Amino acid sequence: MSINIGLSEQQRQGVVELLNKVLADAYLLLIKTKKYHWDVVGPQFRTLHELWEEQYEALTTNIDAVAERVRALNGYPLGTADSFLKNATIKEHPGDLPNANEMVKRLVIDHEQIIRNLREFVDQTSEEFHDEGTSDFLTGLMEEHEEMAWMLRSFIEGEALEGSGQRDKELVSKK
Secondary structure, X not given: OOOOOOOOHXXXXXXXXXXXXXXXXXXXXXXXXXXXXXXXXXXXXXXHHHHHHHHHHHXXXXXXXXXXXHHHOOOOOOOOXXXXXXXXXXXXXXXXXXXXXXXXXXXXXXXXXXHHHHHHHHHHHHHOOOOHHHHHHHHHHHHHHHXXXXXXXXXXXXXXXXXXXXXXXXXXXXX
16 A cells, blocks of 8 residues: 655655664664673673663664664664664764773763764754654664763763862852
């Protein structure tokens, strides 16, 4: 049965291509987050292990939602490691096992890349493809990545300030 939702085939295909890029990045980020969840060691183990479990569960939910949005537009989501690697903007670090702080930094960088992409895609889906539904959907995803990045940045900032007294000085100077 043909689809008639007020978007042309060309508009839907343009949106599907963007969503598949979102899907590719989300899948690579999921893999990295799970890998770091498994491999983290040190005094931050429990905190990061639990944080990353929360984040990879959210990423899994989002991946499913993106794939379902692709199908709702009568497209097909990417579904192979090769296609994810070819369409992703974030990069893997094969054979490299960083320390806990570097793991956090890399995930922040990845979330921020995805956020920048999503900002662009929100505008593109609205202005170029006139698909406000997908624009709204992508805005929600962007907000989730912003929160995840903030949580990770807060961890790094807490590590940098811990023991130095700098945080106390900053709080006192704000009063």
